[in-house]
Amino acid sequence: MFAKATKAFVKDTDHAGRLIPVSSLNDTDKLNLRSLIVKTRHRCFWQEPKYQSPGFTLGDVLEPGEPGNTPLSPTVKESDFVDYSGTFGDKKEMNADGNMEAKLADFNLTVEGKWSTKQKLSLGSLNKEKVDVKDLHNYSKNRVLDMSHPVIKQTRANPRAVLGVLTERIMTSLPCPVTNNVLKHGNVGANVSACVFLSGKASMKQIGSTQTESDVSLGIPANTVMAYSLIELYIKCNGQFELCLIRNNGGFEKVTSKDEIEEDGIMDLRGDFDANSPLNLNEELDKLSGHFQLLSVLPVAKRSSLLQLLKTTMEDREAVSVLESVLDQMYAGETPDLGDLEESERETVQAILDLVDQCDGKDEDEIRSSLLSAVHLIVSAMDGMTDEGLSVLGSCCSPPVLQALQILVQHVAAGSGETLSLRDAGLAVLTEEEVYQRTESLFGHSEVTLKREEDTLRTEMKDQPGYLPLVMSITVKGLASLV
Template sequence: MFSTAIKSMLKEADYQGGLIPVSSLNDNSGKLDLLSVIVKIRPRMGWFWQKPKYRSRGFTLSDVLPEDSPLFSSFKKTDFVDYSRIFGDKTEMKADGKVDGLFADIELNVSMNCSYKQDSSFGKLKKEEIELTTLLNHLKEKRLDMTHPLIKQSCVKPRAVLCVLTERIVTSHPCRVTQKILNSGKIWAMEKFFIDLSTFGKASLKQSGSKETDSMVSFQIPENTVIAFSLIELQVKLNGMFDLCLFSNNGGFEQVKPHDGMEEDAFRGSISDDNSLLDLNKQMEKLSDQFQLLSVLPSETRSSLLQLLRNMMKNREEVSAMESVLDQMCDGETPNLGNLRESERRTVQAIVDIVLNSVGEDKETRSSLLSAIHLIVSAMDEMTDEGLSVLESCCRPPVLKALQMLVQCVAAGSGETISLRDTHLTVLTEEEEEYRRAESLFDNSNVILKREEDTLRTEMKDQPGQLPLVMSIAVMGLVSLVRGGWIPRHH
């Protein structure tokens, strides 16, 4: 809830995306001071849809410089924005019907109301920033202490980039974030039944019931809490000399050529991620082996994983926490679970137990299986909040298989059509609510579904970005856990 509120604020106050939202209140325990050294973890090779991770261990730039003299502490403080927002959503659903039987007719009437409200009031936010001219002059001819544990451990990680925190947004007084969810439903049924005892008799029985659940979560954010920040990357040479990357994010650690000695301009991590010409079909083919790995697991194992992932999707922050843990585990690290909530720890442990029970001591297979699960969770983490919520409601085998057919249609190219007479799409043609959900899922992934008589046509929106890809990965990953396995691609 904390990170969701901050991301909503930044969408409006920082539309160019220069600020990085803080994901946890725990990050504020002295880890995000100005001139703090932050390790940026770039996306995995080929996983360009991932957002970078940012890890801080509480060190400042002066801690990793050999000189004893402390860095200057001057910075400027200005007003950023006075922000408050109330967001609400209300859904109503009604259904009625009649069931005819040999001895009885049943009339049903069902109604459900769901409402969601989030009140975020950050008040007056302040911006604190280092004066770059002063910083550049101060750092002239300085070298990093390459023996410092943070530097030593970072430079051997292929995806690590050293950064310095130069700007942050902080609260100027205590503020509150409140979330309220109300679910209510009613069911009414009347049964008319017939009895034949020499004469014909008719009677009726009426039944009704209702249920209402109400939950509210509210917490207060203290004064001087950091909610967003920005960084400058460093290009670090083997001798400890470094440059600030002022105009582009191409920082990293200088590498050594295997045969020709040092490569002066080769900085690990300076690869450009230009995905303007995304070939969805090609990308999905590259990932097919990971989906196949999941699809051949025992039925009970797949069912347990599917249920765990579905429950996780109900909480956006739990998805992000799981993605971070799996990312560290896939790098061979032991993540610190102490910062997770109890429900998050249980989910992590349950997934780890499933993997261990499936592969035993086979480290290579265990690593591959964790990577396949991480792939799905990583894609979920990049989906919109609305898209993730709709996907969770679609986690029934018939619906997921129908979504797979649509994803394959999208991958084939914009303008492709698919026949609604296909048996795997029956759930969408016979259940209007399921079709609306599928339409909403694709709409939130920048794909348009157009229904034309007995066919469906898919069409990419302008500048779709990576949303079609991450939605497709999430859907195909979930389908691989469904009983019955894959639908042939050219069914």
């Protein structure tokens, strides 16, 4: 709830993208002015960096210097920031139909679900504290970092990590509430037609419905840091450093080259992705084909369970981010702590980890590692989609629709501009108006336009689409591999 609140607040108040939302209440005590912040870029270039505070300030990692050196204490400016309150949320619908024919009975099952989430946030008057950057520059001029300090050594050892200094923070002035309301409503209907021995035919129809509502409140204390900004450091091998007044220029001297491709085929850019740079969608997806192939040959039951769990995760944007963070830690060889997760999130995450862990065969460790990488790839791509696109895709997870989406994705990647026929068996589901509208919405939120004329269809990528077509394509192909 806290992470959702801070993200919504930053999205509404900082269109320039300077502020970083605080992800956990436990972190706020360490977010003081001049605190060191480790910014770590993910292995997938479309993901937002991860920020951690190791609990040290810039002054803690400086060499002692000469006795006459001025202490690092630049001027701090305080001001009112904004008076903020808001209500945000979303509504989702899900429909599914299933049929089964047997020797003695025809069985039809219809499932409908609707749910909405609403979060009310009233932060009141917020305060801003900001370090005078000119003073910070003057105080730190000619100072040298202790390159043997654990924070410096450990950050330097990670080629994706950059060290920064917290120079601005936004704080609550009074205790304030966050209220989260979730309303779920579902219907299940079944029709059974059976052949009864010596009696002809009998039928039965049954309909059931359920509704649940939950309200959770969270009290945010006064003087809680909601968001902050930082200045990155460029650190030389001898410990000299510069404040990077232009964003995304920090790092360590003689790190790796700017661009590289990881062994598992996932593009990794050291800097921010340039939306104007060309992206060969077909080439990128081809590099990842091994991941999709691995998922497609899993046992049927395992594929089905994994698809259902990922579909459940997509119902909540925050749950996707939580799962991605857990998988990222595991991929890095760390042991994630699931104790801080909400019960529903913990159950879903643990179920997915159990499925990944269940591997048989000679090279089960290698298979487990490859499966972890494949699932992490899909979840990372899900996390890179827009909120609207992810919400729509969550309602398009039936096998026929996923297979149709995969055909469209392959067509977009090929970039041939050829016309597709909706009479083809794989695309026939798109003749249903509701399915087509959802598909059109999904592709639209991924910077791809669908153009339908009678029973033909064309796809067209928009100008400067950025990474959105790629993350949507990875997600669709990954989910379709589990059908």
